[in-house]
Every structure is written in structure tokens, then in C-alpha cells.
Amino acid sequence: AQKITQTQPGMFVQEKEAVTLDCTYDTSDQSYGLFWYKQPSSGEMIFLIYQGSYDEQNATEGRYSLNFQKARKSANLVISASQLGDSAMYFCAIAPYGNNRLAFGKGNQVVVIP
Amino acid sequence: ETGVTQSPTHLIKTRGQQVTLRCSSQSGHNTVSWYQQALGQGPQFIFQYYREEENGRGNFPPRFSGLQFPNYSSELNVNALELDDSALYLCASSRPGLGNTGELFFGEGSRLTVL
Numbered sequence: 001a002q003k004i005t006q007t008q009p010g011m012f013v014q015e016k017e018a019v020t021l022d023c024t025y026d027t028s029d030q031s032y033g034l035f036w037y038k039q040p041s042s043g044e045m046i047f048l049i050y051q052g053s054y055d056e057q058n059a060t061e062g063r064y065s066l067n068f069q070k071a072r073k074s075a076n077l078v079i080s081a082s083q084l085g086d087s088a089m090y091f092c093a094i095a096p097y098g099n100n101r102l103a104f105g106k107g108n109q110v111v112v113i114p
Numbered sequence: 115e116t117g118v119t120q121s122p123t124h125l126i127k128t129r130g131q132q133v134t135l136r137c138s139s140q141s142g143h144n145t146v147s148w149y150q151q152a153l154g155q156g157p158q159f160i161f162q163y164y165r166e167e168e169n170g171r172g173n174f175p176p177r178f179s180g181l182q183f184p185n186y187s188s189e190l191n192v193n194a195l196e197l198d199d200s201a202l203y204l205c206a207s208s209r210p211g212l213g214n215t216g217e218l219f220f221g222e223g224s225r226l227t228v229l
Contacts, residue, residue, distance in 0.1 A: 004156070037220075043202055044116065045157070045220035091156050100208055100218055101147065101170050104156030 002027040002094045004105035013082045013112050020067070021077040021108045023092035031097035034075040036066065039089040039107070048090075051075060053097070082112045116140060118221035120205050126227045127195050135190045135224045139207030145169070146188040147218065148180060151202040163188055192226075200228045 003026040013019045025034065036048040051059045051066045059066045067076040079086055089109055093102040117140035127133050139146050145164045149157035159172035163182035177193040186207070192199055202225050206218040 043204075043223040043225070045204060045206070045218070047217060047219075093156075099170065100145075101159050101162055101172070102149075102157075102218070103159065104149075106154070106156050 002029070002032070002096070002103040004092050004094055004103060006092055006105035006108050008108050010109035010111065013086075013110060015084060015112055015114050016081055018078060018080045019082055019086075019110060021079075021090050021092075021110070023075045023077065023105060025073050025075060025092070025094050027073075027094060027096075029096040033095050033097060034066070034068070035093045035095070035102060036064070036075075036077045037091045037093060037104075038086075039091060041088075045091070049077065079110075082110075084112050084114065086110060087112045116219035116221065118205060118207050118219050120203075120221035120224050122224055123222070124225045124227075126229060128229050129195055129197060131195050131228075132191065132193045133195060133226060135192075135203050135205075135226070137188045137190070137205030137207075137221060139186045139188065139205070140219050143207035143209055143219070144186050145208045146182055146186065147206045147208070148188070148190045149204040149206065150174075150199075151204060151223070152198075153201070157204055160190070195228045197228050200226060202226075 034051045038046045049061045065078045089107040091107045093104045119138045147162040148160040151157040161171040166182045202223040204223045206220045
């Protein structure tokens with residue numbers, strides 16, 4: 001079984017500043033993947049970044065980076081240089097390696113202000 | 115745009131009724147997953163279809179059922195609707211031979227309200 005915990009309250013971020021979204025997880029699987037998705041008000045889930053449990057380097061995708069601390073079971077998302085279009089819900093998710101049946105957290109609300 | 119389309123976008127049903135939601139997956143994607151997202155929650159995995167067969171199921175009762183067609187499009191059927199079934203239903207497709215890369219392509223969802 002897998003569990004994702006996202007407990008931060010809604011966040012207001014100044015445009016062009018960086019924001020860190022916390023995610024802790026629990027899993028009984030030895031190999032697994034961690035994901036972050038963005039959900040704007042339209043409802044569509046947009047894939048942002050992936051980290052495999054055996055990846056030694058932290059994943060980066062453009063302005064998104066993942067601060068993976070395996071021993072602490074945390075996978076925090078860092079968004080650099082926030083833009084107004086980054087305003088959305090952000091979900092952390094986990095799946096056992098070899099399948100993509102994701103277990104999501106409850107999400108973090110981010111509002112970017114000019 | 116992900117190329118995954120869902121219909122209808124919104125619908126209202128009453129308790130006890132049945133509903134069918136449809137999903138057209140991205141071209142070439144043979145795996146379709148369905149998720150239920152209640153208000154203020156993260157999506158929950160319902161089930162997954164691979165080449166027209168159910169390939170994994172979450173903690174949902176049998177009144178949630180599905181189909182996948184030869185063209186890889188899919189349906190989610192919910193019988194005997196309950197108030198708690200009110201949610202956004204998300205469909206996601208993925209490419210053949212895909213491992214654990216997170217490349218799920220989601221549609222914009224069907225928002226179901228049960229009165």
C-alpha cells in the first residue's frame with residue numbers, strides 16, 4: 001500500500017519567486033516512482049516531473065525540480081521563477097515500479113500574485 | 115492538450131440511476147485508467163484497462179464497471195448511483211510498453227452530480 005501526505009495550507013507566491021511544495025510518502029514497495037501533477041481550474045491533470053526511487057540524482061524539468069530525500073521519504077517540488085500561469089492545485093503521487101496506477105495526495109493550492 | 119477527450123463534461127443524475135462516461139484515448143495508447151476525484155481530494159484509482167481487459171482495480175465496489183473497445187476508447191459505468199458518487203471522473207491513457215515513467219495523459223474529466 002502507498003500513502004502520500006501533503007499538508008501545507010494554500011500558498012500565495014509572488015511572481016518570479018520560487019516556491020517549495022512538501023510531499024511525504026509511505027510505501028511497502030522496494031522500487032517505486034514519485035510524480036508531481038498540476039491541475040488548473042479546467043480539471044485536466046498535467047504531468048510535471050518524475051523521480052524513480054533508485055535515481056541518484058534529483059529530477060529536473062525546466063522550472064521544476066524535485067528534492068528527493070529517500071531516507072526521509074520526502075519528494076518536495078520546487079518551482080522556480082513563478083509565473084501567473086502556475087496558479088493551480090499541485091498533486092504528489094506514487095506508484096510501484098512497473099505500473100502507473102497512481103496513489104495521489106490531497107494536493108497543495110498555489111496562487112501566484114503579480 | 116493531451117489528446118484525451120471525455121464526455122459528457124457535466125451531468126446530473128439522481129440516486130439509484132445509472133451513468134455511462136466515455137473516454138477517447140490518445141492515438142496509439144492502449145492503456146486507459148479511470149480515477150475518481152471528490153471535491154477537495156486527490157484522484158483515487160478506480161481501475162485500468164489494457165488491451166480490452168481489466169488490468170488492476172482500486173478499492174471500488176462492483177457497481178463501478180468498465181469497458182475498453184478495440185480502438186482503445188473506454189467507458190466507465192456506475193450503477194445504483196449514491197450521493198457520494200458525486201465527483202470529477204478522470205480518464206488517463208498511456209503508451210504501449212510503458213513502465214513507470216508517469217506519462218499518464220489525462221482528459222479534463224466528467225463532473226457528475228448525484229442528487
